[in-house]
Amino acid sequence: MTTTTYAAAIDHLYNLGQELAPPAPNADGTIPERRKWDLAHMRTLVRALGDPQLQWPSVLIAGTNGKGSTAATLASILIAAGYRTGLYTSPHLVRVNERLQLNGLQIDDEDFARLYFHVDDTATSLVAEGSLPHPPSFFEVLTAVAFTWFAEQKVDIAVLEVGLGGRLDATNIVEPLISILTDIALDHQDYLGTTIAAITREKAGILRPNGTLITLPQHPEANQAIGEAAATLHLHAINAATYLPQTPPKNPVILSEVEGPAVAFASLNHPQGPLTPNHYPLTLNNEPLEVDSPLPGQHQQRNIALAIAAAVELRNPTGNNPSATRNQNSYNITNGAIEAGIRSTNWPGRLELLHFNEGPDLLLDVAHNPAGAWTLRAAIAQLPEDRPRTLLFSCLRDKSLEEMSRILFPLFDSSLDADPARRHDHIVFAPISNPRAAAVDDLLAAAHALSIPAHAAPHMAGALAQARAITPPNGLILATGSVYLIGELRHLALSV
Template identity: 70%
Template structure:
């Protein structure tokens, strides 16, 4: 079967978080079902060591950075993330390379055939979900089921980003050698709980008795819930705060040796020094934004722990004692991290630049707002925005829309605009709701029938020296990034 057929078949499964209808009730998550599927596939998830990363925001950036560090150290490293920006292959990578179309199609139909047999035999009550199928494909790929290799060889380690929550997430059938918790905030309350404490307890479901946790101090409710879990499970908790610079780097950009990725961003670079085991380590990350310092710190702490494992039981003889990760490997891995759509600047031969950021919830919107505060005040800006209707649209509007208000009386904002467009997703917010959110704040806004028209409109109203900021959803950023490639 072809790759196109595999992708079409996958999307026909529908999205786990799609709104319930009378004919399709909301899906219930159950790890027992994922274990049945994995068992029928030979339990590929036990073939390789893994690190499991959960949180509300920053888990993808942390996973990408840690994966890049391990690759720089010479280990074949699997990376499983979600969602994707443009192609589903992006979710499953080894050493920074997406799974091939051939391998994806072959493994997808292998999982699908096994799932259909399990449903027919009564071992599964219904077919696996979109995310469960992709997780199974990723596990098989990391276990060595690759067409290009005659001999089955697992990856040296896999970095796995949790999809939703943690306790009941399909990735949580692994036995991780490290668990990482990134920043936790309110999101997906329908599934995870209505308070930060409730959500944290769900995400802490990735922790293991006697295991190792890497995290950072954060919201007091989250800290308390994490602390309670740590005591109950008798695990070892590592605070990554030592790898955050003591103060925001104040070195002007022109005083630093610029690397190629730094010349393309209007935001201050994350270029600073930290200390590891008494030795200086230079952090020079292509991921912009002050918030990335926390994600980088978590990745550094995980790398340091992996190289000092001692008692961990690893499956591969070459890694029985520890991973050989030097400070130079950490520096190179951070420097070479690729994680598009996160304060990513695209420039063109003519017309305004485009800044992409997947701020998809209020916490992400606050992070983006902090980044916007670092931009030149006099630069004209256009906000290209849409979001999913299960997000807090009104709060995101209050955070972001006033920064683009041409009627505010601020002379620097007179040339600003806001453009809305619908997202091709069953959970998308309606244009009427987006316009209503702006109207409630008395901020002018315009609507376009689709994202291609919205991008064209934004480019038409934004001066050549201006900046279009596209944000509000991963789905919006992915499509805009694809469309920008055609400009």
């Protein structure tokens, strides 16, 4: 008899292998081709599950950076408006359950295990009868679990973050009320294409004929590709720039501290580390709207604007375009609900500062590609020059290590030829527990190529201990490079 516990479900899930992990060699040593994605397979699976994705409306979000922040903010707004709201995101920081949420709460272990084995049993039967050519992937299974859970929970709406690309992503079998495209940059080029235009066309695969698109002006190549798709599909296109602050925000965001035995979540308006706070006024329907977001960094203003634009469209469906027939729902979302939802957004690991009772602060950011590294660099530029800092870095080997190292490593260069203010800085590398992780030797080589001193640790706990030992109490440890790095570190830091 199959064991159907949560632990068994998680073990079984990870044995499927992650989509982007390199395929295991065949018995003869040859490397098999990467799996070809086909939405027909996902549709076959959910059809056997009763097409749960047809039982609730959705908003689908694609892009390179900012998808998760936009999704979390929009979901929080919908919850504040009183709607039973599903949220599906990826990847997770610590536990798989983080990816599936209802009204801000993760799916519990019992429901996850029950639904996981229901999906797995269904898939096994489909493979046995020849309806599926092979078992579904890690992400396909999780997506099917999420869709089934949302149907069981009778959600009023679900906010879905695309996993990879858009056109062939497992989430793209829904018929969204609204499609959102966040900022697009070069990433996952082995899968999506080598130019921003090609990547944009893949992500624009979430758009529907006569549907509603919300986006912001961005890279010219992305703008052109989005514009071509909008014209071809006769979209009702909404520019969220209306909801960006008209003047630089001045008021600080003061976050409530969550005390623990050794750590508190501190505001990034920390006296030793000021970063752009997101507290600013807007006007919506000729009424004032106060944005007060716990997500720091000026880049988050774009994600907040996308979420506000989506909330406005959900309460006023189709705008002035009668041909935009996709969204016929009308949600009662007041300005007050938008304010409350933005204020209560919870999305950890994004310029998140952990302040400890002893030792240096720890700043966590999931920047995992060059675009994210540039955004983080802009935030670092706002830190006090005289504050000692240590970079704790690791990344996946399919990321642009060389480019990310050129963007970030010079800001922590303690060599004699560097800025004297950085003489007490350090760089520490640590291995990530992931089959796609870059080797520590490769990380060291990237620093060596720039003639920047760096050290390596044997494991994540050792890296954090080393960083704490070499960083003065008034200094800052900044960890970045991968979602997986931040997940491991955050778990370690909060376990103290």
